[in-house]
Amino acid sequence: MTHDLSNYAVVKYTDSYYDQWNEFVSVAKNATFLFHRDFMTYHKDRFEDFSLLVFKKNKLLAVLPANRVGKTLHSHQGLTYGGVVLQSSVKFSVVLELFFHILKYLNSCKLEMLQLKQIPSIYTNYPTEEIDYLLFVLQAELVKKDTLSVVDLARKLKISGNRMEGVKRGRKNDLLVKEEQEFDLFWNKILIPNLKNKHNASPVHSLSEITLLKSRFPNSIRQFNVYHEGKIVAGTTVFETERVAHSQYISGDENKNVLGSLDFLHQYLIDVIYKDTCYFDFGNSNEGNGLKINKGLQYWKEGFGARTVTQDFYKINIKNYHFINAVFI
Template identity: 35%
Template sequence: MITQVQKMLEARRYTASDAEDWDKLIDHSVNGTFLFRRGFMEYHADRFEDFSYLLWRGKELVAVFVAGRVRNTLELQTLVAHPGLTYGGLVVATELKYPVLEEAYSVLLEAFQAEGFSKLIIKPVARVFCRQATEANIFYFHQNNFVLTRRELNSVIDLTQSLNISKGRKDNIRKARKSGLTIDCSNDFKSFWPLLIDNLWQTHGVQPPHSEKEIILLQQKYPKNIKLYVARLDETVVGGVVLFLDPLHGFAHTQYISANERGKQVGAVDAILGHILAEVHGNFLRFSFGISTAKGILNSGLLAQKEGFGATVELIDVYEKCLL
């Protein structure tokens, strides 16, 4: 039930004419990231139909809701926040008082039902990506019959503290240096992407969410936010890490990490990660390694590698709400 408060919010579905207002709110929000800028979100508009909303209080934009629907799907009545991104949902300009948060969800849920949706799936923005983290959303979900359907394990490092890299990881970094491995920030996606595709398929039986063409397009649009670090032996790329950086919101995130057999033998990934951490430490507040689970199943070896760099656990949850 909504706390008694005068309803002043209006939900309007996003249109192209809202792009400037949208991006401005994202840049100054407490829990938005550059992935929510329209230029990033719309690169895969052919696969996902946008169903995002803006929440207005008169002429003031106070929040947006990042969501969409998969095109060519049988589940046309399912709204996902967001189907083409790691996370989505409510993004606020400044932290909302709880009664206003309740009203925001009330107005949004009414709008979703009016569009004919019968189910809502939300992947809230994780704490590590928030300039000002809050769990008000989680409490609202608990109070209003949202169901926790999935829980993944992310690894994060507090970059305001001294780095705490284990002896094992340091030994791997030294081994990589002795092998003649070199590391640099590069735009050589054409060399790294086939290596990434092969490794993901051999290890997990999956393809990367971005194609080579898509990641190159996005990096050209956001060169300060998307960087590729590669490791080379004898001028050949043997490993790499794609880093997503958001200086406005204070985080760096490893989007892709991969090495071929030769790279694994010389500790290429550890060497690249050590190089990156030395670069971002003192320049960013938080570091996200990404999840060490697949549909809730833990990859213990992957988690151990991240813990060797001093990472601790943070949860990433998915919630569902029946709208009928």
């Protein structure tokens, strides 16, 4: 394969590309609001941003949300998913060339490793696994594989008897699901205490951070609380993209099983709020870098008809970029 270097330019992101970047991800075939610069920068103090833009004859064809740690470039560690974001109409041969140039550029920057966190297929608007094939060519190492529990909302499976029992308890206890614009009650009364008590952990997003993100993406981040006799007993924070509603946080108080609060909430979201969406994503139940699965959590999610979609994480030796030259015959 012959590369016309004069046609391609790989550029490190600066604020001067803010509008161009955001306009691109708004129409890319494998992007969501998480790739908008206003989302990526809410925690910019934690990461050394090293995002890239790829141009061919001055036309933007791809971006790579990324951060640098030493001699490794990470598909941005502050995002749930990432990878190379592509123009909708781009064909395989161009993807091959632009990925070659990304790796060649990183090699010129004396970087040695690229860690890619692929976007799950349910989030893409068009087939977009060109990079997956090139990772095979590059002899990339699969270092992690998570399992997402996903409900296909156009072809829902029947909810299990156990989950329906919970839904019935919720009805019997006159539970109320209400969408809220504030996160304080859920964060302070339910989420933070639960994570502290069960895992000695804190939410990935602080209350101030999720409030800031809500102000920036008011239609994409939604909070649903469950109330019993006027008191909050459970809730979920949903990240809503074009094709997927994803429960970013799910938590209930100590009476969640007695009240049926989480079953009642999610049956309502799946059957009413998100019935016209393509997928409902409960997220992963993995632990131990993907090698272990929380069986009880997986069982609960599958009770709503969720089935498995995987997310792959790869490590690439950047110096192998020349392997791409031998693909076409």
